[in-house]
Amino acid sequence: MTERYVLAIDQGTTSTRCILFDRRATVVSMVRAEHPQSYPRPGWVEHDAARIWRDVKRLLARVLRDAGVESSQVAAIGIANQRETVVVWDRESGVPVAPAIVWQDTRTESLVAQLPNISEITGLPPATYFSATKLQWLLDNGLRERAIRGEILFGTMDSWLLWNLTGRHVTDVTNASRTMLMNLSTLDWDDELLSLFGIPRAILPEIRSSSEIYGFSSVLPGVPIAAAMGDQQAALFGQTCFAPGEAKCTYGTGGFLLMNTGVVPVRSRHGLITTVGYRIGDEKPVFALEGSIAIAGSLVQWLRDGLGLISTASEIETLAGTVGDNGGCYIVPAFSGLYAPYWHSEARGVIVGLTSYITKSHLARAVLEATGFQTRDVVDAMNADSGLTLTGLNVDGGMTADNLLMQIVADVLDVPVVRPMVAETVSLGAAYAAGLAVGYWSDLRDLRANRHPAGRWTPALDPDRRAAEYTSWRRAVECAVFYGQV
Numbered sequence: 001m002t003e004r005y006v007l008a009i010d011q012g013t014t015s016t017r018c019i020l021f022d023r024r025a026t027v028v029s030m031v032r033a034e035h036p037q038s039y040p041r042p043g044w045v046e047h048d049a050a051r052i053w054r055d056v057k058r059l060l061a062r063v064l065r066d067a068g069v070e071s072s073q074v075a076a077i078g079i080a081n082q083r084e085t086v087v088v089w090d091r092e093s094g095v096p097v098a099p100a101i102v103w104q105d106t107r108t109e110s111l112v113a114q115l116p117n118i119s120e121i122t123g124l125p126p127a128t129y130f131s132a133t134k135l136q137w138l139l140d141n142g143l144r145e146r147a148i149r150g151e152i153l154f155g156t157m158d159s160w161l162l163w164n165l166t167g168r169h170v171t172d173v174t175n176a177s178r179t180m181l182m183n184l185s186t187l188d189w190d191d192e193l194l195s196l197f198g199i200p201r202a203i204l205p206e207i208r209s210s211s212e213i214y215g216f217s218s219v220l221p222g223v224p225i226a227a228a229m230g231d232q233q234a235a236l237f238g239q240t241c242f243a244p245g246e247a248k249c250t251y252g253t254g255g256f257l258l259m260n261t262g263v264v265p266v267r268s269r270h271g272l273i274t275t276v277g278y279r280i281g282d283e284k285p286v287f288a289l290e291g292s293i294a295i296a297g298s299l300v301q302w303l304r305d306g307l308g309l310i311s312t313a314s315e316i317e318t319l320a321g322t323v324g325d326n327g328g329c330y331i332v333p334a335f336s337g338l339y340a341p342y343w344h345s346e347a348r349g350v351i352v353g354l355t356s357y358i359t360k361s362h363l364a365r366a367v368l369e370a371t372g373f374q375t376r377d378v379v380d381a382m383n384a385d386s387g388l389t390l391t392g393l394n395v396d397g398g399m400t401a402d403n404l405l406m407q408i409v410a411d412v413l414d415v416p417v418v419r420p421m422v423a424e425t426v427s428l429g430a431a432y433a434a435g436l437a438v439g440y441w442s443d444l445r446d447l448r449a450n451r452h453p454a455g456r457w458t459p460a461l462d463p464d465r466r467a468a469e470y471t472s473w474r475r476a477v478e479c480a481v482f483y484g485q486v
């Protein structure tokens with residue numbers, strides 16, 4: 001019998017990956033392409049959606065060629081994607097009518113400041129992060145007439161790729177839950193929100209589950225497109241966090257901690273997001289609480305590209321490892337404001353505690369520690385909201401290659417940190433959801449059996465020092481918030 005596989009597309013903020021998995025969740029072949037980040041003005045971040053689609057097509061062909069696998073051997077394709085990013089395209093020609101506005105973009109700060117309280121409907125705090133004000137901005141800036149005439153379509157990145165792959169205008173419910181246009185109780189677009197943002201329903205995709213056959217690929221003929229999920233929800237699924245209370249944190253461009261809360265949405269009282277975790281076919285949706293950190297790995301990229309203090313991301317570990325502590329220096333990377341649990345759109349980054357003693361090694365260490373402290377902020381909120389105490393943290397993503405960072409996270413949180421064998425959990429989650437939809441895997445137990453921890457870090461920091469360091473971090477956060485207000 002010929003071996004069969006499942007293919008995942010991970011359309012991320014900085015790059016797109018295509019990964020071929022076998023039944024035991026082994027990576028058979030992986031290809032990746034970076035795409036340009038465009039920063040036309042301070043606070044603006046844009047992508048070229050047409051370019052991203054061309055990358056996807058090219059990578060799909062290449063991943064199969066590299067593995068010597070025919071498209072007839074692919075049981076299904078699943079998509080995981082950067083969330084909230086807004087794409088608008090021409091219904092007839094399929095050409096994007098504006099640059100895609102990326103989730104990190106803060107151009108809509110003034111629109112957000114005018115919002116009434118809609119958190120009860122959406123599960124989201126008011127922030128530039130989500131799609132609604134970005135779409136509103138595009139319509140306000142020249143596209144409203146075309147939207148009313150029904151000439152253009154809106155979608156998040158999943159929807160854009162699904163439209164190109166299958167010709168259908170659909171989205172999955174996890175992505176829809178990040179637009180700020182979906183009602184978390186009905187799981188449908190909300191008329192009150194649509195009129196608030198001035199968005200005609202006709203331009204919106206149909207909301208579907210995360211795991212079902214949406215259509216068949218134009219690129220690999222005959223292969224079903226059978227899953228779509230926001231990348232962070234996909235990582236939750238890929239880490240097989242199927243039971244309430246199970247959580248993971250993914251460290252890529254940003255950092256995203258999600259905890260499965262079961263079939264009932266839990267409303268946060270401590271600055272977290274209530275979001276859809278996943279929905280398998282007609283089953284009940286599973287919800288999650290999320291703590292979103294805007295800047296994690298991208299601070300390492302800034303140290304490399306913005307400051308030129310390192311030449312590759314992995315050099316940060318060596319540099320930071322030359323000093324035993326931060327020398328009193330803290331960096332709060334509020335480049336796009338502060339997300340969870342603070343939600344200050346106007347906060348801006350600060351470096352505090354500078355003396356002539358501080359070297360680039362201390363800065364490197366402060367960069368890694370910023371990720372640790374931001375995780376602590378989110379974990380404290382998660383514990384308070386869920387009434388549970390996190391006893392360990394499952395991690396994944398590109399930054400988890402950094403062993404020093406993993407130790408810092410364990411030290412700051414005072415819980416063990418565990419990394420799985422397959423670090424590409426975003427892709428794995430998309431593959432799992434697609435494989436389930438076509439019967440490649442039979443149920444969640446099948447998926448659980450593939451879970452293998454590969455690295456573990458235990459806390460080794462003196463409790464007094466942990467407390468003192470965290471207090472200093474919170475003071476630095478106050479500086480970042482204060483700076484945004486002056």
Ligand SMILES: Nc1ncnc2c1ncn2[C@@H]1O[C@H](COP(=O)(O)OP(=O)(O)OP(=O)(O)O)[C@@H](O)[C@H]1O
Binds near residue numbers: 015253254399
């Ligand atoms: N050894 C390392 N130490 C610290 N950070 C690292 C290391 N290696 C990579 N990174 C950071 O991790 C990030 C890449 O992680 P990953 O590949 O998971 O991101 P990504 O999936 O491309 O992100 P996104 O999906 O948001 O595009 C980069 O921001 C990079 O700076």
Ligand SMILES: [Mg+2]
Binds near residue numbers: 010012231252
């Ligand atoms: Mg990613």
